Amino acid sequence: MKLINKLTYWILGVVFLVTPFTMVISYRSIKDNINNAEIARLTQVTDKVAAQLKAGQPPHQYMLDRPITVKTVAAMPTVKTQPHNYNFYNTELKRNECRMDVTSYYNINGKVYAVYTYNYVTQGRQIIMGMIYALAWKMGLLTISVLITGRLLSKYILSPFNQTLKSIGQFTLGNREKLVLPATTTAEFKELNSFLKNMTDRALQEYSAVKEFSENASHEVQTPLAVIRTKLELLSETPINEDQALLIGDMQSSIEKLVKINRSLLLLTKLNNAEYHTTEQVKLCRIAKDMVRDMEPHMEMKGITLRNHIGSNIPVLIHPVLAEILLNNLLSNAIRYNAPDGYIDITLTPNRLMVKNPGQPPVVEPEMLFQRFKKSNQCADSIGLGLSIVQQICSVNNFEVSYTYQNNEHILQVIFAEEALQTEQAITVEETFFAADTALA
Structure with missing residues (x-):
């Protein structure tokens, strides 16, 4: 009100x-x-x-x-x-x-x-x-007098306050533009504008510093990692014994994990800074079908059956890159924590995306799985950032994400925001694929 x-x-x-x-x-x-x-x-x-x-x-x-x-x-x-x-x-x-x-x-x-x-x-x-x-x-x-004078009061006296609210709503750190507030003769509004101006200017400075640090850190870390990777590849080509080969393999695995962690943390930073803006809707059904097709060979290697319930004509307001990362992380998570010769049940409707797969129950509380570096059953191949990225993507797009474990099934569900949908008729299609494992980004 x-x-x-x-x-x-x-x-x-x-x-x-x-x-x-x-x-x-x-x-x-x-x-x-x-x-x-x-x-x-x-x-x-x-x-x-x-x-x-x-x-x-x-x-x-x-x-x-x-x-x-x-x-x-x-x-x-x-x-x-x-x-x-x-x-x-x-x-x-x-x-x-x-x-x-x-x-x-x-x-x-x-x-x-x-x-x-x-x-x-x-x-x-x-x-x-x-x-x-x-x-x-x-x-x-x-x-009648109070109602009329109240509207006049709102139009003239509260006009600077309403303009301030509008300016705050349009302010984003990503634009790196200082907040411009309207002039006012009301003492309380002057004090409010001064506080907001100082706060946003300080936020812009801190945002620029953090963004510059994260970009520099990511760039600087990639260089030594690339050098170490190259040196290990050269070392593996020299005469070595079996024990040395095992050590080199462990180091290469650790380096690959570091690369993944670095990329994932950089992605989370960009998501927190709202750097992925979009004003157009994408066909999420098309991206999901392409993602399933790409993962088909990996699923086939593990003998995982895909129960596909992906509808057609499902536009959602989300950045295309974020849509691909969201689907990739959900499917990769389902592959990684699947039961032997299990299945993945993926359902996409105009209102939700749901991925189910059988597997062992998690060793941590379900709500903790969305925290960074929390892993179910401590899988060695996981870096513990996949579901954290999923939650952050859902947060910046006003989606609701939830995880439950019922009837020996892991169930991850994403509910789309109403403003992210279009009122188009969705046609449900069902296909069955065989595919195999893929790694989280």
Whole structure:
């Protein structure tokens, strides 16, 4: 939810929550003021009548056309003025009425007089109905005003903040361009822009340093490895005994593994730095079929049966190089950890890619297999980076990758992101191949 919407809903919520309490307070205040004003007016009338009685004047002139009653009582009550407010139904007018009665007591010439008068006042129901009517207009106008002013606030005051968010969303380290933020007069936005500017500039510097180091390290390591490989090949061509040949073979295997590790770490670095950008979809089904065809001889050597369920017309938004590496690592992993004379079941649909193969259960927790240099059953031929590369490829493409071991089967599954797919009809085809082992890159 946008910030301006939260602020709008918060303001409206506070208004609607507080209004009932203010309405009750206003109602009581208005009603009490009306009653007190009427009591004061009626008391003045009774005081005027009492003054005429005390002066010996007949009060008929003042009582003319006024509902006033004068009578004597036995004793003076404790409260001199006694108001009384009550509602009743007027049978003549056929409506509810509210009447205010005031009885005042006076001691005049040794006698106690009770002067009674009354008047009709506004009913509480009439007051509350008027307030509700006014409140409905007030709340309607207030809601419309808050919504309109909120949109204006978002358009003008929050515009620099929205532009900052847009600039951050478009910022990438790979472009090596400094973050450009809009100018603003709001102090908080200025502070935010300053922080983001310093942070991204520092990130660009660190990224450039790390990228330069990784590229230099990869280049510098390749040179001595190539020299060592060449020297070993020359040494193997000289007269050597059997033990020396075994040692040379072990060294060559180690060097090849170092080359693979170096290439894999460099690939992971590039993936972490988001250097593989793509805006076009590739036919993943075509790449998968080519990969299966290339691995057919290796599978045949190990007697592995391929159960192929690769659909057709499956476009996915992914870099072609990453698609090949992803499929190669998944199939190579399935070959390496397969059972003797086993099988590989590969399924490719518009929504997912799944590779299954029989084999021994892993000796580590399934979630740890995606960590670097973690290997199932510690296979000597593996460098422990294949599944880590798979996970990183899925991460940069917003895919979901998971591993499970069920019914003596290793199951690796990749769920494609919705934005990476097209709504094309996929046609499933089934083929069976025989192929053999291949090494991880």
